[in-house]
Amino acid sequence: MTTINLSALNGMSHEQLVALVAQMAAQPARKLSMKVTDKGGLSVYGLGRFPTTLYRSQWERLLADDSVAQIKAFMADNADLLATKA
Numbered sequence: 001m002t003t004i005n006l007s008a009l010n011g012m013s014h015e016q017l018v019a020l021v022a023q024m025a026a027q028p029a030r031k032l033s034m035k036v037t038d039k040g041g042l043s044v045y046g047l048g049r050f051p052t053t054l055y056r057s058q059w060e061r062l063l064a065d066d067s068v069a070q071i072k073a074f075m076a077d078n079a080d081l082l083a084t085k086a
Contacts, residue, residue: 030046032047033045042055
């Protein structure tokens with residue numbers, strides 16, 4: 001991940017800023033990692049700023065074939081309303 005000193009941006013040319021944005025966009029997405037919490041939940045890191053934590057039964061319900069199909073169908077039906085985030 002590229003770390004940027006924000007005060008350094010003031011002295012950059014337009015071309016340098018464009019190159020920096022291109023460099024940052026080319027970086028691969030964060031990899032997912034997992035951890036078992038003290039209370040026995042499964043936390044998945046790398047989806048956003050905070051982990052997504054559910055208990056095993058909740059993950060099993062969410063990842064069941066019929067649930068995945070239902071979520072994918074909902075996403076397809078509402079694709080024009082849903083935002084994407086890198």
